[in-house]
Every structure is written in structure tokens, then in C-alpha cells.
Amino acid sequence: MGLSFVWYLREFVRAEWIKKFLFARTAPLVSPSYFRGFPEPTGKTCQHALFCMMACPAPGAIEVVHAGDGWIPKIHKGHCIRCGLCVEACPNEVLTSGRILETMEREGTSLLFSFRIAIDKDLCTGCGNCCTACPVNKQADAQMGAGGHSSNDEVIMRVQEGDIMVIHEDKCTGCKTCETSCPNGAIRIARILEGYQQPVQEGIQ
Amino acid sequence: MNILQRIKNAVRSRSIHVAYVDVGSCNGCDIEVLACLAPRYDIEQYGIYVHNNPREADVLLVIGAYTPGWEEKLAMVWEKIPAPKAAITIGNCPISGCLFDRKGSFVDPPVKKHIPIAAEVPGCPPRPTEILQAILSVRDTVFANWEEEHP
Incomplete structure (x- = not known):
């Protein structure tokens, strides 16, 4: 029994053991490449x-x-x-x-944005501020005046007979410029974010 | 650099005592700090020890968006830490308030306004490795040669 005790103590004075005891470290920590970092x-x-x-x-x-x-x-x-x-x-x-x-x-997943234009007919005064503020309208019809009238069919919305009319809702880019320019809070843009999945199969697209 | 300073540097670099204080977080960052203590990240191998007593601490980890209940109290905790000392904020909340800093909420970020901060770890929550790197960088920049730089 005395001998085993000595063997036990001898283990602690081995240079290799002392070195390990004092300087052992785990491997340096690096984040794996698949970790989501800042974009x-x-x-x-x-x-x-x-x-x-x-x-x-x-x-x-x-x-x-x-x-x-x-x-x-x-x-x-x-x-x-x-x-x-x-x-x-x-x-x-x-x-x-x-x-x-x-x-x-x-x-085969994707996130797609679409935009809906909702106009409260009770609040809308037909001033045409939204039509003139809209940057897409400006691209389609640079001549659009302060009343929001336009003879161009490519605009998103225009004022017809004192009433706002949405023609091309699909062209909306969701910038909400019309919302901020509306004096009455009558126009609202809904940004709709939808997730799609289209499984990609072998050989078939 | 005299020999005494060298000894102090050597000892301090292997003996950082950390106290952490939660000034109103969602507990996500607390879990990440806890993960630092666990065997996988194991901060004690770097000579970092957790004592939740500011009088024994060198580094204060501040977690959370600074709720009104912590006014005056956080500064008191900070003053209790003996110099050399450093405070590190963990997560987005102490930097910007992030999700809690909304209209109508009472939080008062950034924590930088209330106590001096040596390092900030962004992330919601940050990874244990990032927390560890921040503590180690503070160790090298704040604590090394303390007596020579502050006679």
C-alpha cells in the first residue's frame, strides 16, 4: 500500500503532467462558417x-x-x-x-413582398397629393400636375372626376410616400411578406 | 517596466474576476454568459472567474436595457469595484435598447450614459466566444501596466 502511494505522488512530479496541468487549453474557439453572423x-x-x-x-x-x-x-x-x-x-x-x-x-424557398393599397373613401378628399407624391407615378407620367389628374394609363393611381382611382396596384414599391403626404390619413399601404417554397427536384425544374 | 509590474501583469492576466449584473434583459444574454461557464466554452481555462460580488471583481458584465429600477443602483455597484476595473456590456440592449426601446417604454439605454464602458458586445444574444473575446481584450488593454499608467 505504501508503494502505491509513492507511485501516486510520483505521477504529480512528472514534467509532462505539470506542463499539462499548468498550460492545458482547449482548442481555440472559432465560430463555424455556418453560424449566422452579421449580414x-x-x-x-x-x-x-x-x-x-x-x-x-x-x-x-x-x-x-x-x-x-x-x-x-x-x-x-x-x-x-x-x-x-x-x-x-x-x-x-x-x-x-x-x-x-x-x-x-x-x-427552393423565397420571401416575396407584395403591396396592397387601401383607400378610405370616407376620408379621401380627392386632393391628389398621393398621386403627385408617388415616385412610380412620376416615372410613368412626368407631366402629372398638382390635382393628380393624368391621361396616362400606366400610373398606379390617379384622380378621376374628383375621386381617387387605383389602376396598377402591382406597380407599387411599398415606399409609403403617399401615406406621409396624405393630409387626412386616408391612404394606407399594406406590405405583405409571403414565404414560398418550390421544391427543386433532381432533373426536373 | 519594473519586476513588480511584470509580476502583477502576469498574475492579472490569469486572474480576472467577473461580476455580472442584469439591468433588465430578457435573460437571453444571461443564458449565453452561463454558457461561458459551462465546459464547452469554459472561461476558467483563461483564468476568468465569476464572483457575483463587486468588491472582489475586476470586470462588470452589464446585461439589459437599463430599467428605471437601476438608476443610482448601477452606479453604486460600479463604484464598489476596486480599481483597476472595467465594465463590458453584453448584447444589443445596453447599446441601443433594441427591441425594448419602443415608444412608451421606460428603459433608458445606452448604459454608456450611466457608467463608463470599456467594451460592448453586440448581438441578440452574442455568442459565448464573442463575450470571451471581449473580456480577454479588456484584460490586455485595461489591466496591463495599470500602476505605471496610473501613478
Whole structure:
């Protein structure tokens, strides 16, 4: 028994053991590549659809800012919660985070925005402010005057006989400029975010 | 650098005592701090020990969006820590209030307004590795050569 005790003590004075005891570390901790970090640019051109800002659940986390002659999404750390919705909502794959983009491609998933225009006829006075403020209307009919009248059929909405009329709801980009310009709060834009899945099968598209 | 300072640096770099205080969070970041203590991330291998007593601590981890109940109290906790000391905020809440800083809420972020902060770890919640890196970076920048820089 005395001998085993000595063997036991001898174990603690071995140089290798002492070195291990004092300097043992686990492997350096690195985040695996598939961890979702803060979204980073992929290098593709931002088309200024602003879907990232619309999909973002955290206030003030993402902003699309001017960079040179283009646009670039800017992530604010301290606001961003790394949910990855901006990565999924972007139609041009400008941002990437973890393996969200690969997963979306493999599973055939996408997030699509659509916009509905709701006008309260009781509140609307037919002033036409929304029609003249709308940037899409400005593209379609640069001649549109203060009353919101237009003879162009390509505009989103126009005033006809003192009444607002929505023609092309599908052209709406969801910027909500009309909402802020309406003096009566009569127009409301609903941003609808839908998730789609189209399974990609072997050989069949 | 004299020999005494060298010894102090060597000892301090292997013995950081941490106290954490939750000033109104959702407990997500508390769980991540807890994960730091668990064997997978194991902060004690870096010589970081958790004592929830500010008088024994070197580093104060502040978690949460600063609710009104913590006015004056957080500064009191901070003053109790003996120098050299550093405060680190964990998560989005102490930086921006994030999801809690809405209209009608009483939280008062950032925590930076109330006590001096040495490092901020963004994320909701941040990963244990990020918390660990922040503590280790504070150790190297704040505590090294303390006596020579503050005679």
C-alpha cells in the first residue's frame, strides 16, 4: 500500500503532467462558417428595392445608404439581431449570412413582398397629393400636375372626376410616400411578406 | 517596466474576476454568459472567474436595457469595484435598447450614459466566444501596466 502511494505522488512530479496541468487549453474557439453572423455584402449590386429594411424586425438595424453612385445596405451593430430576414428578402442576393443563401437555393424557398393599397373613401378628399407624391407615378407620367389628374394609363393611381382611382396596384414599391403626404390619413399601404417554397427536384425544374 | 509590474501583469492576466449584473434583459444574454461557464466554452481555462460580488471583481458584465429600477443602483455597484476595473456590456440592449426601446417604454439605454464602458458586445444574444473575446481584450488593454499608467 505504501508503494502505491509513492507511485501516486510520483505521477504529480512528472514534467509532462505539470506542463499539462499548468498550460492545458482547449482548442481555440472559432465560430463555424455556418453560424449566422452579421449580414455581409456579397458584392452584387444593390437595386434599392429596400426589401431588407421592410423585412427587418429590429428598429434601426439596417439602412440602405448612398455609396459612390450606387446604394449599399449598412448593418448597424447593436441593433441587428442576426435573424437573417434581410438576406432572405433581398431579391438580388446583395447580403449573405451563414448558409442562408445556400439553404434557400437547395430548398427552393423565397420571401416575396407584395403591396396592397387601401383607400378610405370616407376620408379621401380627392386632393391628389398621393398621386403627385408617388415616385412610380412620376416615372410613368412626368407631366402629372398638382390635382393628380393624368391621361396616362400606366400610373398606379390617379384622380378621376374628383375621386381617387387605383389602376396598377402591382406597380407599387411599398415606399409609403403617399401615406406621409396624405393630409387626412386616408391612404394606407399594406406590405405583405409571403414565404414560398418550390421544391427543386433532381432533373426536373 | 519594473519586476513588480511584470509580476502583477502576469498574475492579472490569469486572474480576472467577473461580476455580472442584469439591468433588465430578457435573460437571453444571461443564458449565453452561463454558457461561458459551462465546459464547452469554459472561461476558467483563461483564468476568468465569476464572483457575483463587486468588491472582489475586476470586470462588470452589464446585461439589459437599463430599467428605471437601476438608476443610482448601477452606479453604486460600479463604484464598489476596486480599481483597476472595467465594465463590458453584453448584447444589443445596453447599446441601443433594441427591441425594448419602443415608444412608451421606460428603459433608458445606452448604459454608456450611466457608467463608463470599456467594451460592448453586440448581438441578440452574442455568442459565448464573442463575450470571451471581449473580456480577454479588456484584460490586455485595461489591466496591463495599470500602476505605471496610473501613478
